[in-house]
């Protein structure tokens with residue numbers, strides 16, 4: 001039974017917050033657009049285009065140092081707002097302000113890292129009382145080789161929704177969030193309502209993970 005959901009708006013759930021440790025960077029693809037998602041040492045999440053402004057290396061292959069994201073290739077470092085702050089080959093040079101990576105908006109909410117690639121979207125994703133009222137425990141993310149709309153239909157999301165709270169009866173509320181990777185692939189992120197440290201919930205989390213794996217298998221068999 002559906003509890004709540006919306007059409008997802010212009011905000012996209014990139015990954016589970018729990019999967020982005022401080023001081024790490026990961027790559028994501030949103031509708032074919034490659035993104036670098038990283039968390040600085042203070043815990044702030046950032047979403048940038050996955051392309052170094054120097055020679056185009058993927059920033060998601062780089063590393064996080066002292067609040068900056070450093071490119072793997074020549075070590076240029078990019079700080080707040082994407083601006084280049086250090087060029088190892090010219091350590092005494094102050095890089096021009098025009099040398100910068102391309103940041104997108106990044107917000108963490110409901111246990112997920114979100115981005116809105118288009119200007120003009122609301123300032124926060126998923127303003128939904130049904131989601132705000134629950135503490136969400138991450139379950140897992142799955143890559144599914146099937147179009148996101150097919151997956152949304154298969155798990156009972158309302159038409160056109162990428163994000164919804166599903167009531168799976170015995171399993172309790174489940175937050176399902178789908179990231180469209182491209183026309184044929186998506187990521188399904190799942191979170192369960194309730195804190196993780198209740199022993200009685202462990203079986204429920206396992207059941208939910210098994211259910212998601214089954215959804216994935218069925219979708220890929222029919223894709």
Ligand code: FES
Nearest residue numbers: 052054055071074
């Ligand atoms: S390509 Fe990134 S520093 Fe050169």
